[in-house]
Amino acid sequence: MTAKSKYLWKLGFPLPELQQHSAVKHKIIESYVRDYIMTLMKRANIPKLQLTLVDGFSGGGCYLDEGGMPVDGSPLLMMRAVQEARALINLERTIPREISADYEFIDICPDTVDYLRYWLNGRTEEGILPSHDTQRARVQCGDFLKELPRLIDTIQRRKMGERAIFVLDQYNYYDLPLPYIKQILHTLKSAEVILTFNVGAMITFLSDRAANRKPIEHVGLDKYIPWEDLKRLKAQEQQTWRRTLQRYIAHGIQQETGAHYATLFFVKPHGLNKWDYWLVHLSKHYKAHEVMKDLHWQHATEFGHELEPGVFIQGYDANQDQDYTGQDTFDFSKTSRAACVDGLREHFGHQLAALQQPIQLGQLVHACASRSPGSTQHFLDAAKLLHHSNDVIITGADGRKRQHSKHYRLDDVIEFSPQIRLI
Secondary structure, X not given: OOOHHHOOOOOOOOOOEOOHHHHHHHHHHHHHHHHHHHHHOOOOOOOEEEEEEEEOOOOOOEEEXXXXXXXXXXXXXXXXXXXXXXXXXXXXXXXXXXXXXXXXXXXXXXXXXXXXXHHHHHHHHOOOOOHXXXXXXXXXEOOHHHHHHHXXXXXXXXXXXXXXXXXXXXXXXXXXXXHHHHHHHHHOOEEEEEEEEEHHHHHHOOOOOHHHHHHHHHHOOHHXXXXXXXXXXXXXXXXXXXXXXXXXXXXXXXXXXOOOEEEEEEEOOOOOOOOOEEEEEEEOOHHHHHHHHHHHHHOHHHXXXXXXXXOOOOOOOHHHHHHHOOOOOEOOOHHXXXXXXXXXXXXXXXXXXXXXXOEEHHHHHHXXXXXXXXXXXXXXXXXXXXXHOOOEEEEOOOOOEOOOOOOOOOOOEEEEOOOOOOO
């Protein structure tokens, strides 16, 4: 059965079953939309937020869960997240604040689109979705890539920051060439993208043959793959070659999309299944990156990666081959957290030793954020370890040297201590 045939919707026919990786993805999307709105509306004096939510490969909006019960898909979960955030920001307020959300749901299959419209209308009649949100949902039968110019123009005309979240759960990694994502991020001021990327399929079928190279070329990653070294990597590094290729692909995705910040973490598989799917978040703003990272830590049992726990290297350098030793799988557990903070402590120490001048802590963080599973608190904890061991001097925003503390800030200035000990 092909990936496409697993997800077919047609009125009067059985619903598709929701796969585990999609269930995890849906949970994160719903949580992210809610937390995104709560973060933007944190200041109580902001009266209104204009937001566009796009699901470019929307599906029919409904699945059967493991118990055989119907559950909402990502289009409806985003709408429910907006409704929940709207209620939370207006608790105990006499003058309500407004979340003005527009929804764009696109799928290429007419039967799927018909089912999504049917399910949206049904959930609205049940009172699950407010009618004023349903009225602002445009359900379109079409090719997302062909619809993209219209979407960008529509979002730009709505103004108020051009805020948009694009959810792109394409069937195959090659269905969505990365230059289209770059167009979204560079044309719209405050857009971000959440996509599922089947890195397992890409690596499994990667070989230097024309038929295998064509999909890689189509998606835009051809120049990042070490084609001449593939056979050697597979033959000499049987335990680590998949991880090595992940470095190339992760580097290529960030470079080709032009994202300032990226998270690429595996959805944890059941049993002995391979790591196949990355849930990728791409944005231009650190705060959005931070919100997504925090969600990965909150859902620790459902995510992981196979690279270093502190700061990992994107791409590959044969001269640093000793750094690519086998790592335990990073699973966002307490053990992984400790390894992450310690790895960041070591990375910051080396960076400051090389720099030999003061730098704002936030600059250190932003430079490595996309190459670490750590979120802001982990970065600050790493700085705390360095400070408490007297390896660095930290100065507050007021220019005064800080004493050892439990709490640090990204606008603190950090520098190598002249009385440095061995890190």
